[in-house]
Amino acid sequence: SFDLTQPPSVSVSPGQTARITCSGDALSKQYTYWYQQKPGQAPVMVIYKDNKRPSGIPERFSGSSSGTIVTLTISGVQAEDEADYYCQSADTRATYWVFGGGTKLTVL
């Protein structure tokens, strides 16, 4: 197995840019996926394959990757973006999937 590490919390004011990192040795070889989870709701995928945005996800959500660190960026944060965010990846043989511990985004 492998580990993915996220900061427990990130806080930003409305309109600012939020950056949430995810680090792990496996990320240099495997794609990363990001999920948003609001209280009482199921997670929703917001980024796939490091930097691609699913249909219906606002353009302010973007992803980037550099070596073993991937970053979810939310530009022009809105109050509705307040949620928990999880990164996720898989091992190279597709036998094991891992989530990061999650980051609580607070919009001040």
Add this chain to the structure above:
Amino acid sequence: QEQLVESGGAVVQPGKSLKLSCVASGFTFSSITMHWVRQAPGKGLEWVAVIPYDATRRYYSDSVKGRFSISRDKSKKTLYLQMDNLGSEDTARYYCVRAGGDYPPHAFDMWGQGTMVTVS
């Protein structure tokens, strides 16, 4: 309308068994890899198990290996999770998750609302 609906969650005693179900609709269930993911109260997401579209192999997290079994019935468009020898550490909401769909195979692109399992 694409949908995943889980059922079977309950309060069970330690050491007992429980079987969860997930009915899929609105997409071709027989051609999609499916996963179970769980979330303990107030905690993060934890991957549990996966089964490909043809059920030729199954993989499990270390925490459930040997106790849980994932299966699927394409005629009923249903995914299952048989959970044996349950412990308090298995208390969680269990989500049925589609992988891929219109996205790459590792993308968890559709989630059910989950079913709650409490071991007490």
